Amino acid sequence: MNNIEAKQQQIETTMRLAPVIPVVVIDDAKAAVPMARALVAGGTPAIEVTLRTPAALEAIRAIAAEVEGAIIGVGTVLNARDLHAALQAGARFAVSPGMSPYLLDAADDSALPLLPGVATASEAMSLLERGYRHLKFFPAVPAGGHKLLGAWASPLPQIRFCPTGGISLGSAGDFLALPNVLCVGGSWLTPADKLATGDWAGIELLAREAAGLRKPG
Structure with a gap:
């Protein structure tokens, strides 16, 4: 088994842990541990903390x-520096909003499994050529939603997706019903107001609702 295949199997295992991967933007690192405990207790153990705030890496380390x-991942990874910082912080996987040859080369050299983002079939084909069978579809709703992703199932049957971007509890089921979707990414599990007020019970309840979104069959 080559290195990319081993890392893709790790990504697949992570994607199958729960129907939703919470996507978190965190401003206060002190909130990280109780938030993550609430998400794990609610049944969503794979957590993506995005590198969009100064508190992100400290939160990931905690x-x-x-x-x-908790299976902690790092989102908004753009380059080799981000991959290295994520790995040093203790991340188990990395997520990028798109792809670039530079980022993919860096991922080849990193021990951290990468879930790269795509918005077109051509990008998905390019990643398939590099050994990636598990991809993020982003931004899912603006890019075409579940209808576009469903149309890719027949011509690209090797690929499984985690659609992220604009998805809610109400719309997640449309994506999870697709044969080429293993899970979705969602920011609705950790809304800014609940993070700010420390409403961990509320976050756990949102996680439980999300964990109940099982794929048909």
Whole structure:
């Protein structure tokens, strides 16, 4: 088994943990541990913390060190520096909004499994050529939604997706019903107001609702 295939199997395992991967933008690293514990307790153990705030890496380090059962990932990874920082912080997987040859070369050299983003069939084909069978479809709703992703199932049967971007509890089922979707990414599980007020019970409830979104069959 080559290196990319081994890392793709790790990504697949992560994608199958729950129907939703919470996508988190965190402003206060002190909120990271209780937030992650609430998400894990609610049944969504794979958590993507995006590199969109200064608190992100500190939050990732805290979750990796202190939250049993959490599979912590790093989102908004754009380059080799981000991959290295994510790995050093204790991340188990990385997620990018798109792809570039430079990022893919860096991912080949990194021990961290990458879930790269695509918005077109051509991008998906390019990643398939590099050994990627598990991709993020982003931004899912603006890029064409579940109808576009469903249309890719027949011509690209080797690929499984985690659509992310604009998805809600109400619309997630449309994506999860597709044969080429393993899970969705969602920011609705950790709304800014609940993070700000420390409403961990509320976040756990949102996670439980999301964990109940099982794929048909």
